[in-house]
Amino acid sequence: xxxxxxxxxxxxxxxxxxxxxxxxxxxxxxxxxxxxxxxxxxxxxxxxxxxxxxxxxxxxxxxxxxxxxxxxxxxxxxxxxxxxxxxxxxxxxxxxxxxxxxxxxxxxxxxxxxxxxxxxxxxxxxxxxxxxxxxxxx
Amino acid sequence: xxxxxxxxxxxxxxxxxxxxxxxxxxxxxxxxxxxxxxxxxxxxxxxxxxxxxxxxxxxxxxxxxxxxxxxxxxxxxxxxxxxxxxxxxxxxxxxxxxxxxxxxxxxxxxxxxxxx
Numbered sequence: 683x684x685x686x687x688x689x690x691x692x693x694x695x696x697x698x699x700x701x702x703x704x705x706x707x708x709x710x711x712x713x714x715x716x717x718x719x720x721x722x723x724x725x726x727x728x729x730x731x732x733x734x735x736x737x738x739x740x741x742x743x744x745x746x747x748x749x750x751x752x753x754x755x756x757x758x759x760x761x762x763x764x765x766x767x768x769x770x771x772x773x774x775x776x777x778x779x780x781x782x783x784x785x786x787x788x789x790x791x792x793x794x795x796x797x798x799x800x801x802x803x804x805x806x807x808x809x810x811x812x813x814x815x816x817x818x819x820x
Numbered sequence: 821x822x823x824x825x826x827x828x829x830x831x832x833x834x835x836x837x838x839x840x841x842x843x844x845x846x847x848x849x850x851x852x853x854x855x856x857x858x859x860x861x862x863x864x865x866x867x868x869x870x871x872x873x874x875x876x877x878x879x880x881x882x883x884x885x886x887x888x889x890x891x892x893x894x895x896x897x898x899x900x901x902x903x904x905x906x907x908x909x910x911x912x913x914x915x916x917x918x919x920x921x922x923x924x925x926x927x928x929x930x931x932x933x934x935x936x
Contacts, residue, residue, distance in 0.1 A: 795861075
């Protein structure tokens with residue numbers, strides 16, 4: 683099953699919509715609730731990151747009986763130093779993002795913590811690409 | 821030790837904003853935070869979220885974290901959009917005019933557990 687969602691930068695009204703839809707699909711597929719939580723927490727963190735940092739982005743989800751793979755591509759400023767961005771507590775979020783309860787420098791580490799496989803690549807001035815894989819039967 | 825939502829409402833003299841039909845649900849843990857990034861790292865089930873941050877992303881965070889009841893403190897206003905999202909996600913919303921520290925102390929005394 684393939685699903686696709688668009689995310690707008692700065693849109694904190696709709697941020698979380700894609701994660702919510704994916705959660706409904708995984709529930710319908712009777713996935714384990716602890717695994718669903720790992721998937722949607724990781725995806726929600728990543729979705730909020732697009733809303734917080736990028737101009738826009740696309741979330742693609744591919745679900746089969748074994749695993750869910752989430753591909754997130756944004757058009758945005760990119761991340762100059764990924765290792766630093768992965769450091770808990772490091773953040774470049776705006777005050778608007780912090781007012782929403784985020785921007786504490788915990789998003790990327792929490793995505794990695796919830797994913798079975800996590801790949802992040804980024805090009806400064808172009809955007810960031812994330813691949814999040816979670817196995818559904820482990 | 822668990823508490824029904826109705827017992828939480830009663831001991832805090834809190835207002836039920838939505839989900840009145842779900843007050844028999846029980847929680848075992850409580851987590852008090854205005855930082856949603858911290859909420860998203862918690863693994864516990866049957867957990868009450870106590871927060872002074874009232875916006876749509878508070879409810880999205882609860883939805884993703886399988887949190888079934890949110891207690892807003894410090895007299896926060898709940899918008900129609902928040903109400904709609906809470907109903908859609910089946911989240912019970914309750915509210916208290918008290919501080920986060922005060923409601924946390926009362927609920928701790930009633931036996932709700934910290935997550936760590």
